[in-house]
Amino acid sequence: MSIHKKMFIFIPLLALLLSFVSYFIFNSSRNVQETYSVMMDRLLLYKQVSRESKEVMRYLNRYVIQLDAESYPELERHVKGLRELRRNIGEMEKNVSNTLQVENYVNMMDTFLDQTWELLTSMELDSKTKAVAYLQAEQTSRYIAEDGQALVDLELEHYRPLYEDIMGSNKRINRIGVYLVFTVAILSVVISLWLSSSISGPIRRLVLTAKQISKGKWDTKAPNMHTGDEIGILCQTFNQMLDNIRDLMEKNVKSMEKDRLVKELELKTLQSQINPHFLFNTLNAVAKLAYLEGAEKTSDLTVSVSRLLRYNLQKLNHPVTLREEVEHAGEYMAIQKARFRERIRFETEIDEGALDQAVPCLTLQPILENALIHGVENMEEGALLMLRIASSGSRVLIEIKDNGAGMDAKTRTKLLHSWTEEVSAPFHSKAGSTGLGTANVFKRLHLFFDGGEQIDIESSLGGGTTVRFQLPVRTHSPGREEGHV
Template structure:
């Protein structure tokens, strides 16, 4: 059985119990009263019965004496029998007050019976005079019996007077009790019904409120109902539904975010391809020319120039080829070195490049052309503007499951808000980048590649340089 039903049943049960209890009490009480009344009536009826029986007996005797026949004799006998029974009955009525009188009464009845006996006997012996004398006596005794009946009734009335008054008082009190009981029960029932209905409707109201909020789209309010019945169950279900919906919405939002990011990366790729296509106009011509130039320079004894040209050619080739693929860290480091060669030729002593490389990490996979734009950024912002030049420190450290790549310069540093913008990919613009790939592009590609946000971080302090830290997993990406 469930709870609201139980509540209703228990209320009905209690009401029923009270009603049954009152009904039974009153019935019992009524029965008792009735028995009392019956007892009293019985007393009177029995006394009266004696009078009637004695009168009947005398009348029957008279009838018989006038015209003796067996029929009348039978009637007389039945009258006498009735009188005898009445006599036995009245012996029960004995109490302290009427003891003496009642004995006399019973004896009077005996005397009456004897007198009728005598009368019958004389009649049968044809002694009419004696018979009628006996009859007269019987008549007298019958009269005495009537008188005594009245006396006994009178005594009874006196004896039971207090008792009768008690009965009357009690019936008045009972009426009063009835009124008070009715009032009390009505009052209590009203209160209980009110409380009971409140215990059902209050949770329902709360639930309704919660449902209204949900329907308005507020999924962040907890649904709480203090109750112990089905309503609380409903509320719990409601709450779970709310949480589920909330989760689903969040998931959808995340998916939309991902979708958006995928779209972005596609766009970036296309952009890069476009640019590479633009610069592929004469790739072989450019390579060949650069090779020719390199060889020519070598032949002319300008070995330095020859190396430089080779580096430029390598950089260019790498740039064209490896943009949309993952490469190993060692390849990236190689390209970086070529780039630094070229820049050294440009800045000579002003650019100092230090590399500390943990060789064991060089197999780690990383998207192509990610380190070079960062270093280029450092060169542009930290070395180029300063007359005395600058130091760029490149460090690769292996961790247990992560590899940390640091590119630090001693430039003027980057303001915090700009760092934020850079990390969000908002700071676009390939301003003067040799490969046409900006910092923002790198950040986004790294994040997409590894599927995590904290892959790149920038630490900068005004006037003390900037440090870009890449933290990439050792196991590479999902590729």
């Protein structure tokens, strides 16, 4: 449950509880007050009837006996007041327990009003008759006062147990009200503590976790809250953030370790180049010395080896043209011809218009080396290696052909698909190989031309082998970087 829902539910609930307690106390007090008001209204009504009847007799005495005409308006006013009180008692008569006494009381009031009206309307009566009628009305007035007091005593007697019940109920109500107030107060404190602990507790633990993390303790985690509120979501998000930071730190450490290893490898590479450069300079010195001593073939062979070494050192990581590859292949074959002499012939068929084609460095020489080692090396005579380069529209055709031992269909298929496997170990490597096998060449051509090349091998046992490349036209500009090969 979210914090918003908790506040929306429990705070109005507390307000409703307080309102219920207040309404209960108010309603109970109102019932007591209404009962007390009814009792007092009846008692006051009886008293008012006795007082009005006395006032009527007083002004009736002035008007009838003392013949004071000016007292008539007051007499009339009190008579009207008495009649109004009689109507009120008549309405009250339906809701009282002592109905017979009230009915007799009302009848006496009617008799008194009739007597009063007779005295007021029969002025032609003699004095003796008026005096008798006056005495009767006065006697009725005394009866009204006596019966009114009796009714007051009856009402008080009737309401005494009720009053005691009211007082007891009032005490119980007050006691219940106190209990309810304390209960609501305790509930308010409990709910407030629960709400505050459900909000401040996780936040406090989250703050402690943040302080631990600020001290470098990255293995610390925020408490897992499954309450479904905003604090729980915050804790889960905080833990996800910690996991992401740890992952980033691990990746950063790995990246730094990789950078360190790369620098070490670069240093080792630079150190490893010391010996090839020393060998390159030594070969140049040997070539010049052989030339000075008149050994021209030895000088030419040494120069070829030196150029081969220079090519491998300077251009292995950059694209080159087919022209450079052909020159490099010629140097390599010159060295091999010095070894095999007349046993091997190397022929070329080159289209000059295709020699500006860009290719990865060391594309031709490993194929020629593979053909030499696996194809024609064991032939005593008549061994032939042919390099053919031609331009065909939007593609450049390269063929390297030998008339050697050849291979079966299984070996041919395996060689064609060898570049999809690891190329760190060259296919059919032998001692004396450069280590850059056919699979390596195929893989680099595929990456260099983004899969736009076509590679095919034609071979049969004893029928020689032809390796054919069809490459998309891609010219090489010496002043422009073609990318890393």
